[in-house]
Amino acid sequence: MSFPATDRRRWAAGQYTDSYRRMGAHPNGGGTWFTVWAPRAASVSVVGDFNGWDAERHPMAPIGEGLWRTYVRNVRPGARYKYSIGRWGMRWEKTDPYAFAMEPPAPGGSASEGLAAIVTDLHVHEWEDESWMASRQGPETLKQPLAIYEVHLGSWQRPGGRPMNYRDMADPLADHVLALGFTHVELLPVMEHPYYGSWGYQVIGFFAPTFRYGSPEDFKAFVDRMHQRGVGVLLDWVPAHFAPDAQGLVDFDGEPLFEYTDPLMRTHPDWGTYVFDYGRPEVQNYLISSARFWLEEYHIDGIRVDAVASMLYRDYSRDEWSPNVHGGNHNLEAITLLQRFNSEVYAAHPTALTFAEESTAFPGVTQPTDAGGLGFLYKWNMGWMHDTLQYFHKEPIHRTHHHDDLTFPLVYAFTEQFTLPLSHDEVVHGKGSLWGKMPGDDWQKAANLRLLYAHMIGSPGKKLLFMGQEFGQVSEWTHDYGLDWGLAREPLHAGLEHWVAAVFGLYQNHPALWDDASGGFEWIDYGDKAHSVASYLRHAGGRTLLFVLNATPVVREGYRVGAPEAGQWRVVLNSDDAEYGGSGVGPAGTLKATRGGPHGRPAGLDLTLPPLAALVLERVGDG
Structure with missing residues (x-):
């Protein structure tokens, strides 16, 4: 498995956007090729359970453009490994940025312990979703129904108090969403994350499905089965920041490499995470390759990009910030990265879907890149969500004074191609559940939610509802517990779920609701x-x-x-x-x-x- 000079030049130029095909660990002929980017390292070795974690046993050779490579015989899928990086007379171990699977954190240790990469054969699964893949609509969904059920896999159902395996979850989840009239599920990030409480938004492994619900093969089986059942699978993807764990991307070769060198830009004040240096060609390779990886290796149908607003502005949530070359607050490198992401995704996968969680009035989020836009197919309509929930939170006697909250979102409803989100963000951090936001007694709460969901279906834009809200989950969502499915059997809550099935069923079957122009x-x-x-x-x-x-x-x-x-x-x-x-x-x-x-x-x-x-x-x- 060679690494041609043409591909090394593509890497240096930021044009190697399927770099996962050679970067990382690839089993081949009874051994494994290892390739890593560490341009300032003095030496790099592969260490693992196959050599006693000895940095002297399998040194890597520099092959140009900051890349290091070696072939290790008799290393097969399932082997655990890291990279031992030497510089300044010191050595430290790092998890492979391109790891296709990762082990759990060490039992009883800190979140940074453990996390070794696992050599993985990506080509074992035999896909059976040909009909689904051939029928995907992509941009044609603009005039088709698109109803998304947002799911956190670890807390949808927890039989015996434990999360379900990817495989075991597929049929029950497909049964549920099909009965309710949804066309797709959207998974909160499944990319590997050491801190479970981040819900997957503090990623350490941008190419590895989390170990918590099974193996990479299990996740492929999940996607395959969902497709066979006629349900699309969307992934939440987080290029806005990465986890601060020491064994991850941070200071990878001894200094900032994946993250900004500018201390005012390097970390994100809201999340305590690190911000990618979007201007580095190799970082562009890394991120766009990650997006393509999930589409190509896991047959994912679309990607929702998290926290786009935090990428677009250099002063986002910052008291101190450094301006761009023109003196402004736009992050020009991030804008270019997002445009390239969309261009590359749609060039390689014209029937895919891309979504932006973008909470400002940044222009042209869903305009084509050749017209100066960011190139997303859909933008989350955060204004609709905010104004509509603000209206429904009011006691009915006061709604006469807030009528504009209900009607104003239609003023800008056609400025972008929107998805209307009632997402996980609205039912956490003390915000309560949607049921809890509704005024009145339980009967009125249920009636208000039925009215809210009807208006969601009637309003222009595709639809997204977070799990549990279909039956009126009473408590605020928490990742440590499953949904209160027993509640769904109580009359008011069962009636609400029946209404969701009816109104989303109308949406799926009535062409008048599909054209959002x-x-x-x-x-x-x-x-x-x-x-x-x-x-x-x-x-x-x-x-x-x-x-x-x-x-x-x-x-x-x-x-x-x-x-x-x-x-x-x-x-x-x-x-x-x-x-x-x-x-x-x-x-x-x-x-x-x-x-x-x-x-x-x-x-x-x-x-x-x-x-x-x-x-x-x-x-x-x-x-």
Whole structure:
């Protein structure tokens, strides 16, 4: 397994974005090739359980461009190893940055002990997901349903108080998400992380699925099975920072290498982590190769990039910061890295999906890179999330004064290609669960959540809901415990989960909800602050849905709503139906819209609006 000079030149130029194919440890012919980047090291050796961790036994040779390489006979998959790096008359051991698997931290030791890399054969699994891979939609999902169930694998279910294995989780998870109408799962980071309490966001192994739920082969089997069941798999990916553990990337060859040399940029004040030096060509190789690795070796369907805002601004959450070459606060190197990430991903995998968690008004997040944008397919709409939850947190009697929180997100709803996230970030760190955020008694909490989810489905943008919120998890999420599945059997919570299945099922099956361009949404009335009622249309392909939201616990008889056409309208869903835990108020069946409607419309419907509820109607004919 050679390392051609052309690839070494690509490495130095930052063009080797599938570098995982040679970097790291690769079993070959009864032994293993080892390659590592340590440009300032005086010497590098491979140490492991195959040589007694002796740095004298298997020295590596420099091959140019800061790369070191050697072949060790009789080292096979399963062997544990590290790199012993020498400089200044000292030696220290580092975990392979390209490790494809890693051992747990040492029992009873600090998080930095243990963590040896494990030689892994990536080519054992025989994939059976050809049909899924051939049918992926990629950018075509812009006009297709995309509903994401966000999951932390370690706390979704914990039979016997322990996390499930990747393999064991696949079918129960697929059963659950398919029953509820989701198209994809999105996994909180599965890349190896020493500190479990970071939920995977403090990564040490950007090429290794965490040992906590099984082996790399187990994770491939999980993805394969999800695909066979018709469920896509998205990964949360964290290029914004990396773990501070001493055996990881920090000061890898004795000085900052993967991280910034500038002390004002080197660490992230919010998380106590290190920030990648995005301007280094070799770091660009490393990060983009990581993204491609999960798409290529694990058949992942898409990547959600965490904390993009912290990458875009040099002054993000910093009291002291250094400006860019133009004197501004944009991180030009990070912007280039993100553009390259998207360009490389879509060039290699045109049916993949990329998402940005970006919380500012940075322009062009979902614009093509050749037009100056970042090139993401979707951006998380953090404004929609914030304003909508702020509105629903208010007592209904006060919502009349905060009506704009409900309606304002539509002002900018078409400036990017958005995903609407009700994610894990909203149910941790003292924020409580979504159930806990809702005002009123338990009946009102359930009704408010049904109304919130209806509005989520009716609003332009793809959908994301964090696990547990489908049945109204009462307690705040914690990574150490499984969800309270027993709660899902109680009537109000069971009704809420039934509603999620109904409204997400409508989303999957109704084309009027798929086109999130400006032409697919139309307000009927956004100004009825006095009654806290809003109404709007979703339409595409000649079909139209009418959403009417009543955000107070007051039944409103004879409420006339404008309609685009006279004729027969069918009540498709009523979130107050008894089967969902509601009071059973409101219309059912078919209603007639008569001519001369309000809100400047040619027709109108006279409705009984149920309390804290949403009505969804569809025009079905003349008459």
